[in-house]
Amino acid sequence: MISSILKEETKQEHDKTEETLQSKKIFDRSYTLEDYKKLLIHNYFLISKYEPQVNKLLSSYPELKLDVRTKINAIARDLSDLGVGINSDNSAANDLNNEAEAFGALYVMEGSTLGGNVIVKQLRKNPAFENITFNYFGIYGEKTGLLWQEFKAFLDEKINEKDYESCISGARKAYQILA
Numbered sequence: 001m002i003s004s005i006l007k008e009e010t011k012q013e014h015d016k017t018e019e020t021l022q023s024k025k026i027f028d029r030s031y032t033l034e035d036y037k038k039l040l041i042h043n044y045f046l047i048s049k050y051e052p053q054v055n056k057l058l059s060s061y062p063e064l065k066l067d068v069r070t071k072i073n074a075i076a077r078d079l080s081d082l083g084v085g086i087n088s089d090n091s092a093a094n095d096l097n098n099e100a101e102a103f104g105a106l107y108v109m110e111g112s113t114l115g116g117n118v119i120v121k122q123l124r125k126n127p128a129f130e131n132i133t134f135n136y137f138g139i140y141g142e143k144t145g146l147l148w149q150e151f152k153a154f155l156d157e158k159i160n161e162k163d164y165e166s167c168i169s170g171a172r173k174a175y176q177i178l179a
Helices: 002-009 011-020 033-057 072-081 099-123 141-158 161-178
Strands: none
Touching: 002 011, 002 099, 002 141, 002 161, 011 161, 033 072, 033 099, 033 161, 099 141, 099 161
């Protein structure tokens, strides 16, 4: 199924992103507020670039619950709370060309939210993050796992083998913004 293929085919991009954003430091409590701001900025560029495109390209699928999956306001609120101003220049990445690419980009955005659950749990153990509100990474709360499973099932159902390469391309485009 495509969700398994995406995980395998984009493992290198995923690992590069984790290295670039110094994810290992999250677990040893050496992650700083500046590291976290950088992580949010990278995610902001991803969300601000692709969320509108995904919403447009996949609007014919109400079962995706794209209104529930919107994250731009949550991440903008986190950045504002941290005093980070953002220039919304979205020209750095390629546009999504079709539904399959949109599904691939959404796979990365939803996966980031799934990973965000782990990030929030770890950062809450770090005294430097005592007063931080995690609107973006904690956006789904207890529904994170359920929403991820629903998305993967829908993705596996909707993406046909002929669209695998386009879906993988969309995921890779999303990872290019994060890395």
